[in-house]
Amino acid sequence: MTNSSKLKLKTPDEAETVFYEAFMHCDDKVMAALWADGDVVCIQPGSRAIVGHQVVVRSWTHIFHNAHPPQITYTVRNRIITDELVISLVIEEVSTDRDQAAQVLATNIYRKFENGWLMIEHHGSLVESYNQNYTIQ
Amino acid sequence: MTNSSKLKLKTPDEAETVFYEAFMHCDDKVMAALWADGDVVCIQPGSRAIVGHQVVVRSWTHIFHNAHPPQITYTVRNRIITDELVISLVIEEVSTDRDQAAQVLATNIYRKFENGWLMIEHHGSLVESYNQNYTIQ
Numbered sequence: 001m002t003n004s005s006k007l008k009l010k011t012p013d014e015a016e017t018v019f020y021e022a023f024m025h026c027d028d029k030v031m032a033a034l035w036a037d038g039d040v041v042c043i044q045p046g047s048r049a050i051v052g053h054q055v056v057v058r059s060w061t062h063i064f065h066n067a068h069p070p071q072i073t074y075t076v077r078n079r080i081i082t083d084e085l086v087i088s089l090v091i092e093e094v095s096t097d098r099d100q101a102a103q104v105l106a107t108n109i110y111r112k113f114e115n116g117w118l119m120i121e122h123h124g125s126l127v128e129s130y131n132q133n134y135t136i137q
Numbered sequence: 138m139t140n141s142s143k144l145k146l147k148t149p150d151e152a153e154t155v156f157y158e159a160f161m162h163c164d165d166k167v168m169a170a171l172w173a174d175g176d177v178v179c180i181q182p183g184s185r186a187i188v189g190h191q192v193v194v195r196s197w198t199h200i201f202h203n204a205h206p207p208q209i210t211y212t213v214r215n216r217i218i219t220d221e222l223v224i225s226l227v228i229e230e231v232s233t234d235r236d237q238a239a240q241v242l243a244t245n246i247y248r249k250f251e252n253g254w255l256m257i258e259h260h261g262s263l264v265e266s267y268n269q270n271y272t273i274q
Contacts, residue, residue, distance in 0.1 A: 041217075043262060046262070046264065047264065048264055049215075051214065051215050080178075080248075082219065083221075084222075085217075085221075085224075087258065089186060089258075105180055105186050109217070111217075120217060121217070121226075121244065123244045123260050125182065125261075126262075127184065
């Protein structure tokens with residue numbers, strides 16, 4: 001993956017749209033072109049952190065290979081905006097034909113590079129109805 | 138909470154140390170002075186997003202009121218650094234006298250203000266041994 005094969009996206013909004021389109025279509029080529037190089041971070045709900053472009057893209061390929069394309073409706077709940085970084089708090093409703101819908105919270109982070117905005121972090125966590133298991137009850 | 142009652146922290150490292158000290162000592166006054174005003178974001182593992190200084194601080198007070206002080210050892214796994222924002226990926230090992238240790242991944246975000254660095258996001262998610270429940274198997 002060279003820089004020239006990255007997407008050229010003018011806004012963080014465009015990057016976010018591309019992310020969810022690629023997710024729903026299980027398109028790992030678009031994912032690879034959306035994620036920046038270097039120490040980018042991806043955390044799927046309940047999973048360990050994955051750090052680095054190559055392993056992040058490989059993890060999406062693995063997910064897509066084993067997946068039924070999900071339906072995702074998403075709502076941006078909050079945005080933190082600076083010239084270089086945009087942090088999006090997104091509420092995702094995720095479902096497949098097989099599963100009941102689940103609600104996932106995502107912190108999505110986009111960074112401005114010379115040729116546009118690319119993704120540098122996706123941190124997802126499942127919203128549980130009751131959170132009795134946390135450690136400091 | 139007026140601006141003058143905020144902490145004056147010279148680096149994001151200081152802010153991160155203060156965060157975990159306040160967490161371990163169940164100190165909601167320090168938490169209130171560490172978090173910036175406005176649309177700050179806090180997500181505890183498995184929980185919904187809380188947005189806004191007042192409700193975030195109230196949620197910490199509630200947690201601390203019902204908690205045994207936890208022991209937390211933490212390791213910074215990755216840092217994204219710009220002039221205005223620092224994003225820290227932290228691996229937390231959390232335990233209390235009552236509980237077995239749990240591993241939590243946290244995305245912690247700090248922003249530079251006139252008087253120093255304050256916290257603007259904490260997104261925590263529990264690392265599960267097996268992640269069979271995610272929606273797109």
